[in-house]
Amino acid sequence: MKNTVIFDLDGLLIDSEPVAFQLYCDLTAEYDRHISLEEYIHRYSGKTAVDNMRTLINAYQLPLTIEDGLAFEAVKEKEYIAKGIPLKQGARELLSYLQDRGYKIVLASSSSRERAMEILTQNQAENAFDQMVFGTEVKRGKPHPDIFIKACECAKEPPQNCLVLEDSEAGIQAAYAAGIDVICIPDMKIPAETFRKMTAAELSSLNDVIVWLEQEQA
Secondary structure, three states, X not given: OOOEEEEOOEOOOEOOHHHHHHHHHHHHHOOOOOOOHHHHHHHOOOOOHHHHHHHHHHHHOOOOOHHHHHHHHHHHHHHHHHHOOOEOOOHHHHHHXXXXXXXXXXXXXXXXXXXHHHHHHHOXXXXXXXXXEEHHHOOOOOOOOXXXXXXXXHHOOOHHHEEEEEOOHHHHHHHHHOOOEEEEOOOOXXXXXHXXXXXXXXXXXXXXXXXXXXXXXX
């Protein structure tokens, strides 16, 4: 029986993908280049910041290093975060549902703790989690299973008692490799069929997770 729900952050719990896209628009515009939303979804959505910056620099022949690009991105993102990044539809309702029914709630994000806490605090959701695990606390990031294995350890629960909520292909692959059932709630990018086959379900919003849990626990 599932008693622990593990949340991804970006694109799943918070609506940060539009900001990520805008950051790449800002950076390419500095050099009179233009990236389309379609290009962002196809080549960059759901991938790591370092890999994306390498791809962006090569694709648009930007005259800067990966470190320079990431530094620009970090400064710009702080400005956008200060303006507010909202929770995704159904997030607040799902968190309340899980708390009321005694589920353990864990955050497992590739984000830094400082960034995550700032955004969660903006949304008054910083106290919703029993445990939090961040990318800096594991050796390998997604699609490796390390962060989800650590999330289970922090919750003191075996994988079969846990459920991961993810939006990205890398996150799905990581949860699957960790032996944890994963529900995909796509954001901008619909995962390829290879990854969709790894999921226990694909739902349209976080609201639908409540229905899924009630059916599974019946």
